[in-house]
Amino acid sequence: MNIILFGPPGAGKGTQADIITKSFNLYKVSTGDLLRNEIYKETDLGKKIKFTMDRGTLVSDKIINDLIAKILSDKKFYNRLIFDGYPRNLEQAKNLDLLVKKYDQKVSCALNLNTDKESIIRRILGRQICTKCGLIFNEYFKPSTDKNHTCGAKFLIKRPDDNEKTIIKRYKTYLDKTLPMLNFYKKLNLLHQIDGKAEIDQIFDKISHIIASLEA
Numbered sequence: 001m002n003i004i005l006f007g008p009p010g011a012g013k014g015t016q017a018d019i020i021t022k023s024f025n026l027y028k029v030s031t032g033d034l035l036r037n038e039i040y041k042e043t044d045l046g047k048k049i050k051f052t053m054d055r056g057t058l059v060s061d062k063i064i065n066d067l068i069a070k071i072l073s074d075k076k077f078y079n080r081l082i083f084d085g086y087p088r089n090l091e092q093a094k095n096l097d098l099l100v101k102k103y104d105q106k107v108s109c110a111l112n113l114n115t116d117k118e119s120i121i122r123r124i125l126g127r128q129i130c131t132k133c134g135l136i137f138n139e140y141f142k143p144s145t146d147k148n149h150t151c152g153a154k155f156l157i158k159r160p161d162d163n164e165k166t167i168i169k170r171y172k173t174y175l176d177k178t179l180p181m182l183n184f185y186k187k188l189n190l191l192h193q194i195d196g197k198a199e200i201d202q203i204f205d206k207i208s209h210i211i212a213s214l215e216a
């Protein structure tokens with residue numbers, strides 16, 4: 001089965017992707033990793049990517065599509081991919097559709113971690129990291145207490161770029177690009193909406209049920 005995971009920045013998509021990957025023995029496809037890997041291996045494509053990125057330009061859809069084609073054509077990963085952060089726009093989604101068919105596979109489902117602007121803001125603005133032990137807390141959702149954290153509150157700091165304006169801008173950009181894709185997968189009957197405001201365990205539970213129903 002191949003799965004696509006959608007979710008705005010701050011919705012816990014990365015965490016879910018990692019748990020799903022492990023639990024269902026899937027291979028996680030993140031375009032960032034694919035790009036870095038290609039540069040690292042110094043392939044022809046890697047050199048082209050490095051040239052583009054060094055100039056601060058966005059890597060083209062064509063290059064991304066080539067990288068995805070490479071993964072889909074690799075027998076090692078046949079029908080066990082989870083896409084995290086890809087596709088990024090409707091064009092890429094349509095291309096993925098062609099590619100999976102070409103390599104005799106399919107997209108089994110598209111999971112959308114649904115959440116609203118307010119909870120994203122609280123999730124990101126509330127994020128605290130302990131400079132002493134590295135644990136991450138959230139002053140709204142998972143505050144540091146005597147029970148879960150021995151260092152106490154004095155070592156907790158926030159990331160300076162986590163301000164409200166940046167978050168709202170990122171969220172809006174995400175929605176503009178993502179809503180057309182969600183409609184695309186909805187028409188194909190592949191879209192599952194998941195409450196992204198729930199606890200990590202609850203979200204994973206829901207996802208597990210969906211995946212189990214696909215396997216059955």
Ligand SMILES: [Zn+2]
Pocket residue numbers: 130131132133134135149150151152155
């Ligand atoms: Zn600590």
